[in-house]
Amino acid sequence: xxxVIGVRCKVERRGALAVLTPLPGDRSxxxxxxxxxxxxxxxxxxxTHAAVEFADxxxxx
Amino acid sequence: MRQEPRADQVAAAxxxxxxxxxxxxxxLAEHGSVVIGFSGGVDSAYLAxxxxxxxxxxxxxxxxxxxxxxxxxxxxxxxxxxxxFGIPVREIDTDEMSDPRxxxxxxxxxxxxxxxLWSRVIPIARELRFGAVLDGTNADDLGGHRPGAAAxxxxxxxxxxxxxxxxxxEIRERSRARGLPTWxxxxxxxxxSRIPYGTSVTAERLSQVERAERAVRGLGVAGDLRVRYxxxxxRVELTPSELERWLAPESxxxxxxxxxxxxxxxxxxxDLRGYRSGSLNVLGGVTAA
Numbered sequence: 001x002x003x004v005i006g007v008r009c010k011v012e013r014r015g016a017l018a019v020l021t022p023l024p025g026d027r028s029x030x031x032x033x034x035x036x037x038x039x040x041x042x043x044x045x046x047x048t049h050a051a052v053e054f055a056d057x058x059x060x061x
Numbered sequence: 062m063r064q065e066p067r068a069d070q071v072a073a074a075x076x077x078x079x080x081x082x083x084x085x086x087x088x089l090a091e092h093g094s095v096v097i098g099f100s101g102g103v104d105s106a107y108l109a110x111x112x113x114x115x116x117x118x119x120x121x122x123x124x125x126x127x128x129x130x131x132x133x134x135x136x137x138x139x140x141x142x143x144x145x146f147g148i149p150v151r152e153i154d155t156d157e158m159s160d161p162r163x164x165x166x167x168x169x170x171x172x173x174x175x176x177x178l179w180s181r182v183i184p185i186a187r188e189l190r191f192g193a194v195l196d197g198t199n200a201d202d203l204g205g206h207r208p209g210a211a212a213x214x215x216x217x218x219x220x221x222x223x224x225x226x227x228x229x230x231e232i233r234e235r236s237r238a239r240g241l242p243t244w245x246x247x248x249x250x251x252x253x254s255r256i257p258y259g260t261s262v263t264a265e266r267l268s269q270v271e272r273a274e275r276a277v278r279g280l281g282v283a284g285d286l287r288v289r290y291x292x293x294x295x296r297v298e299l300t301p302s303e304l305e306r307w308l309a310p311e312s313x314x315x316x317x318x319x320x321x322x323x324x325x326x327x328x329x330x331x332d333l334r335g336y337r338s339g340s341l342n343v344l345g346g347v348t349a350a
Contacts (some may be wrong), residue, residue, distance in 0.1 A: 017296070049296070050333040
């Protein structure tokens with residue numbers, strides 16, 4: 001659902017919290033206007049919170 | 062777009078705050094002697110200092126309630142402020158953790174914590190024949206979800222900063238004017254506020270979030286900061302300016318590694334919206350998003 005706004009990441013649902021893991025090379029969430037859009041999209045899907053996780057396997061990317 | 066206030070508006074606001082402080086001094090004088098629930102936070106530190114000026118040291122007692130949910134850094138600040146300004150202090154241990162109603166972490170958890178605190182503070186005030194027991198609740202606090210306030214109200218604890226309409230901004234402004242080091246100190250509610258409702262509060266979990274926050278501070282993070290507990294995952298809330306800095310992957314990994322090493326969380330995530338007071342109230346459906 002976030003790919004359509006240009007964000008490439010995995011989304012994990014933990015209740016009302018969405019944990020986003022960016023795919024290698026995606027740095028779009030560093031931009032505040034993108035974060036606002038992401039939060040808006042996630043709200044529409046019932047999430048109240050979103051957090052970005054940088055996973056171990058990204059370290060080698 | 063938000064505009065910066067003009068100089069005359071700033072001066073007028075400062076006059077309003079100074080006038081409230083004069084009225085606070087009068088209010089305190091009417092009560093003669095006061096015991097204050099003293100956390101060393103912005104509000105109670107300010108209240109204690111004004112009370113000391115208005116009543117003198119024989120008529121003011123600041124009581125610090127220590128427990129696993131009270132951050133060590135906050136305790137150190139409380140002692141430092143009291144020592145610097147000559148505020149008489151008594152330290153007591155509170156044991157809300159042994160109350161299963163508190164440990165179960167319902168949405169009114171704070172009620173049980175404050176009930177425990179006041180059940181120990183009020184007898185001290187009675188024994189020493191002090192006129193009133195006060196807390197540092199301010200006018201901004203009145204609108205939010207604060208079940209702890211009910212515990213105080215049930216026992217006759219008074220909140221002069223709220224009664225006289227002090228906002229947090231005004232308390233910071235007057236604290237700055239008085240040279241209180243707490244004036245720009247971030248808000249620091251108890252550590253249990255980092256644990257979602259329904260997830261039990263344990264000493265180990267409180268210690269985990271405290272260690273994690275200390276580790277993040279150790280990286281040079283300023284301003285409001287919370288590490289929220291989500292089992293194996295720590296969710297870090299930062300102020301907007303810090304968020305910009307720490308969302309870059311290389312910085313985020315440094316933060317992640319620091320939290321993992323200090324607190325043992327398997328996973329670490331940075332909240333996209335950043336710090337918000339009462340974040341877990343929203344997540345728990347207690348207040349609206």
